[in-house]
Amino acid sequence: MTTVSRRRDLRASLLIGLCCLLVYNANRRAISAGDCYPARYLPFAIWLHHTVLLDPIAPLTAQGRGQGQGDPAFWMLPVEGGHTISLYPVVLPVLIAPLYLPAAGYLRLSGWTDARLDSMARIMEKLCASLIAALSASLLYLLLRRRVAARIALLLTLAYAFGTTTWVISSQALWQHGMAGLLVIVALLLLTGPCTAPRALAAGLLCGLIAANRPPDVILAAALGAYGLFWAGRRAVLAALLAAAAALPMGLVLFYNLGAAGHFAGGYGLAGDASFFRHDLLSGLGGLLFSPTRGLFVFSPFLLFLVLVWRHRRHLPHDSGDRGERALTLAMSAGVVLQVLLYAMTDWRAGISWGPRFLTDLLPLLMWMLAPVAASLRGLGRMCFLLAVGVAVAIEAIGAFWYTGATDGEIFAVASGPDQMRAAWDWRNAPFVAPLQDGLAPAELMLGTRGNLDVIEAGGLPVSAASTVSAGQEVTVFGWALAGHVRPWQVAVVIDGGQTITSRTFYERPDVRSALNEESPAGWKIPIGTAGLAPGEHRLTAFAWASENGERYYLGESKLTVREPAPGDDLDEGFRTAAARLREHQQGPGYWLTAHTTAARFQEPGQEMNTYLTALLLDLLDPLAASDGIGVGIGDSLQRARQHLTGQIEAGGLVRYHGLPDAPGIAGILGCAIITPDTDDTALVWRLAPGPDRRRLTAALATLDRYRTREGLYRTWLAPREAYQCLDPGSDPNPADITIQMHLLLLLAEVQPPAGRALCAALRPVVDQDRVWVYYRMAPLVPMLRLADLQRAGCALELPESRMRTQVPGQEIWVSLVRLLGRAGTPEQIETVLRQLARDDFALLRKSPPLLYHNDLTASVPRYYWSEDAGYALWLRLYYEHAHPE
Numbered sequence: 022m023t024t025v026s027r028r029r030d031l032r033a034s035l036l037i038g039l040c041c042l043l044v045y046n047a048n049r050r051a052i053s054a055g056d057c058y059p060a061r062y063l064p065f066a067i068w069l070h071h072t073v074l075l076d077p078i079a080p081l082t083a084q085g086r087g088q089g090q091g092d093p094a095f096w097m098l099p100v101e102g103g104h105t106i107s108l109y110p111v112v113l114p115v116l117i118a119p120l121y122l123p124a125a126g127y128l129r130l131s132g133w134t135d136a137r138l139d140s141m142a143r144i145m146e147k148l149c150a151s152l153i154a155a156l157s158a159s160l161l162y163l164l165l166r167r168r169v170a171a172r173i174a175l176l177l178t179l180a181y182a183f184g185t186t187t188w189v190i191s192s193q194a195l196w197q198h199g200m201a202g203l204l205v206i207v208a209l210l211l212l213t214g215p216c217t218a219p220r221a222l223a224a225g226l227l228c229g230l231i232a233a234n235r236p237p238d239v240i241l242a243a244a245l246g247a248y249g250l251f252w253a254g255r256r257a258v259l260a261a262l263l264a265a266a267a268a269l270p271m272g273l274v275l276f277y278n279l280g281a282a283g284h285f286a287g288g289y290g291l292a293g294d295a296s297f298f299r300h301d302l303l304s305g306l307g308g309l310l311f312s313p314t315r316g317l318f319v320f321s322p323f324l325l326f327l328v329l330v331w332r333h334r335r336h337l338p339h340d341s342g343d344r345g346e347r348a349l350t351l352a353m354s355a356g357v358v359l360q361v362l363l364y365a366m367t368d369w370r371a372g373i374s375w376g377p378r379f380l381t382d383l384l385p386l387l388m389w390m391l392a393p394v395a396a397s398l399r400g401l402g403r404m405c406f407l408l409a410v411g412v413a414v415a416i417e418a419i420g421a422f423w424y425t426g427a428t429d430g431e432i433f434a435v436a437s438g439p440d441q442m443r444a445a446w447d448w449r450n451a452p453f454v455a456p457l458q459d460g461l462a463p464a465e466l467m468l469g470t471r472g473n474l475d476v477i478e479a480g481g482l483p484v485s486a487a488s489t490v491s492a493g494q495e496v497t498v499f500g501w502a503l504a505g506h507v508r509p510w511q512v513a514v515v516i517d518g519g520q521t522i523t524s525r526t527f528y529e530r531p532d533v534r535s536a537l538n539e540e541s542p543a544g545w546k547i548p549i550g551t552a553g554l555a556p557g558e559h560r561l562t563a564f565a566w567a568s569e570n571g572e573r574y575y576l577g578e579s580k581l582t583v584r585e586p587a588p589g590d591d592l593d594e595g596f597r598t599a600a601a602r603l604r605e606h607q608q609g610p611g612y613w614l615t616a617h618t619t620a621a622r623f624q625e626p627g628q629e630m631n632t633y634l635t636a637l638l639l640d641l642l643d644p645l646a647a648s649d650g651i652g653v654g655i656g657d658s659l660q661r662a663r664q665h666l667t668g669q670i671e672a673g674g675l676v677r678y679h680g681l682p683d684a685p686g687i688a689g690i691l692g693c694a695i696i697t698p699d700t701d702d703t704a705l706v707w708r709l710a711p712g713p714d715r716r717r718l719t720a721a722l723a724t725l726d727r728y729r730t731r732e733g734l735y736r737t738w739l740a741p742r743e744a745y746q747c748l749d750p751g752s753d754p755n756p757a758d759i760t761i762q763m764h765l766l767l768l769l770a771e772v773q774p775p776a777g778r779a780l781c782a783a784l785r786p787v788v789d790q791d792r793v794w795v796y797y798r799m800a801p802l803v804p805m806l807r808l809a810d811l812q813r814a815g816c817a818l819e820l821p822e823s824r825m826r827t828q829v830p831g832q833e834i835w836v837s838l839v840r841l842l843g844r845a846g847t848p849e850q851i852e853t854v855l856r857q858l859a860r861d862d863f864a865l866l867r868k869s870p871p872l873l874y875h876n877d878l879t880a881s882v883p884r885y886y887w888s889e890d891a892g893y894a895l896w897l898r899l900y901y902e903h904a905h906p907e
Contacts, residue, residue, distance in 0.1 A: 041183075051150075158178055165177055190381050500563050515564065553605055555583070610661075655897075871891045
């Protein structure tokens with residue numbers, strides 16, 4: 022290669038790097054994950070605290086997560102001596118630390134705050150990651166020019182830069198993969214040149230860094246190292262230099278692992294699990310290579326042409342048939358195969374991340390091996406190759422501009438069992454398909470989201486870190502936040518990495534307006550009930566979201582110490598605890614989950630989402646909404662529940678037990694998405710959370726009327742038998758259950774009083790017949806509760822005493838409680854039941870919650886449905902009525 026040609030290649034390489042750097046930053050956001058947090062923040066600890074431990078930046082690196090509680094910060098580990106280390110090797114943050122020097126200097130000059138450091142770290146993560154990836158693409162071009170002509174090298178470099186996970190993984194966040202790719206490319210540049218002592222020393226050092234940077238890449242390092250010994254030939258000194266240089270970084274990492282973690286494998290050794298490599302090999306290979314959510318050949322289809330490597334390896338414009346190239350290709354092939362086999366034995370879904378992340382480190386090797394194939398293609402073959410590259414680039418572009426990671430939740434929804442991987446094979450969950458419906462991801466990296474957690478107050482007075490509050494006492498967290506120059510979309514306080522309390526209400530902060538010269542209201546406050554918090558110290562971390570689909574930004578952290586309440590008002594304390602538990606257990610969309618078992622005892626329960634429990638809790642708690650003055654805050658929860666229920670009404674006015682079929686997270690996880698609509702839930706939702714479109718109610722009533730029996734009762738399922746979905750009916754495939762009649766009667770009494778009176782008349786003669794006691798034969802609580810409601814609706818109904826008893830152990834106290842709600846007891850009896858249930862932090866309730874209903878006992882699969890939250894709601898209702906006898 023002439024000097025002119027070499028200069029031309031260097032200029033092209035520089036232009037490629039600059040182009041990549043611009044494109045990688047064009048989305049103006051990072052696509053990061055917890056795996057990247059140590060590398061994001063550790064360089065600041067190196068510069069500002071001169072340590073590779075996470076101790077001085079642990080709260081920031083945890084990002085509000087807990088240690089072994091709530092949603093744990095799995096990427097960091099506590100070790101002996103009270104220190105905290107990164108789960109991952111520290112090679113990457115150490116190597117990029119020089120790039121962080123200007124940012125560290127800025128923080129020293131402008132003043133260190135965690136929020137300011139967090140903002141700077143996010144920017145540095147994206148800049149460093151994009152620089153590493155752009156440099157790898159730039160150097161790959163020079164590497165490929167040793168094998169193929171400039172136009173082929175340019176094509177393959179662009180395919181690598183924009184048609185593989187180099188774009189959405191390596192260039193977007195500080196995964197280990199970006200540095201791995203760069204190290205491999207530089208090693209290949211050395212190994213494909215003349216073997217000299219400096220080159221051998223550098224090649225060995227790079228092989229050691231490849232293994233130290235990401236332990237699974239020890240396979241790639243070994244493959245390149247084996248070729249390096251072949252490359253050194255009979256020059257023993259050069260081979261020894263290469264081996265010694267490789268041992269140096271690995272020795273340093275071993276020294277760190279033993280010193281910091283006390284284990285030769287470092288954080289991996291402390292947190293490792295042998296089962297990580299016990300997945301099925303064949304299904305793993307299929308998933309790694311062909312699944313629509315993680316398959317290498319799906320995301321980068323042009324790599325399928327690798328099957329032609331050995332056929333086309335001689336068709337090159339350069340002399341490529343020598344022993345050196347053959348040996349290097351053999352070494353690469355062995356490394357690639359072994360690496361793929363290793364990852365095939367793991368959970369190949371690779372966590373919340375884009376595409377075939379695990380195989381990103383192999384890409385430089387694959388591009389080198391693909392070079393002769395691309396050079397030999399002609400006509401239709403070249404057109405197909407170019408088309409495959411175009412498809413790959415389009416897929417990666419979707420990732421860069423649309424993907425946020427939120428859609429990966431469906432892939433991991435099933436934790437174990439035979440269906441664990443099924444969602445990962447569903448094309449609807451492909452990350453280049455699912456995010457499109459949510460629109461472009463927000464470009465927020467340079468927006469400048471900022472703010473602070475200022476103070477925690479109790480009773481209007483600040484709570485210092487040294488003071489405590491009594492359990493049950495309400496505190497309020499105050500702070501400010503701005504997303505650029507406007508108020509954020511949302512702020513939240515996370516307690517111990519678990520419970521999250523949000524707010525979208527902002528108010529004027531004159532101090533912020535004056536200090537920052539910003540017009541938008543920036544102040545926020547979030548009340549927190551401490552009744553559900555155990556005595557001791559708790560971490561409160563504040564975050565802000567600039568937009569609904571954006572990332573959360575760290576604002577600040579504080580500690581709150583809760584002490585045991587003074588003896589005395591134990592029932593008042595129980596009131597606060599029960600209300601706090603209900604708020605804590607309520608899911609984000611507004612519903613509560615129901616437990617279910619296969620036997621009439623509360624053991625090993627599963628969970629499901631249904632509209633029935635949410636409606637029941639709304640009905641029980643609605644009278645308490647006016648009692649917010651006590652500090653319960655139940656009104657907001659009920660409003661969210663009501664909005665959720667209203668949203669479950671379908672176009673025809675009907676409601677399904679599991680809600681809308683297309684609700685996220687329901688199908689196969691929290692319920693059956695396509696279950697047949699039913700009378701019970703339709704009646705409950707229209708009475709408690711009616712929709713604004715009354716035409717839907719008219720349509721629903723017309724449908725209900727079609728399922729009315731000759732004697733005037735209404736059947737359960739609103740579809741013909743042959744159209745049932747997700748049902749296991751018993752001997753009567755469509756029964757007229759007594760409690761369903763009660764719920765419908767309460768609705769009809771409001772919207773069609775004549776129909777309600779007719780149903781009441783039809784119900785009275787059958788109240789003691791077994792055929793109408795289908796779902797409540799062993800669970801009398803709900804029908805007992807409805808008696809008072811029916812009386813107020815003008816239908817005085819009496820149930821036989823035999824129907825208001827229970828044979829299920831542990832349910833007697835709940836029957837007693839419901840009787841007391843019907844004013845069938847003295848104040849002393851009421852207090853006795855309330856204290857018994859509230860004793861030891863509601864231990865009895867949690868051990869044996871109310872059995873609300875069961876499926877048809879003649880069905881093939883028995884199901885019993887329980888709810889701890891219904892227990893808290895019943896307790897609160899009885900307490901409230903006891904405190905407000907009027």
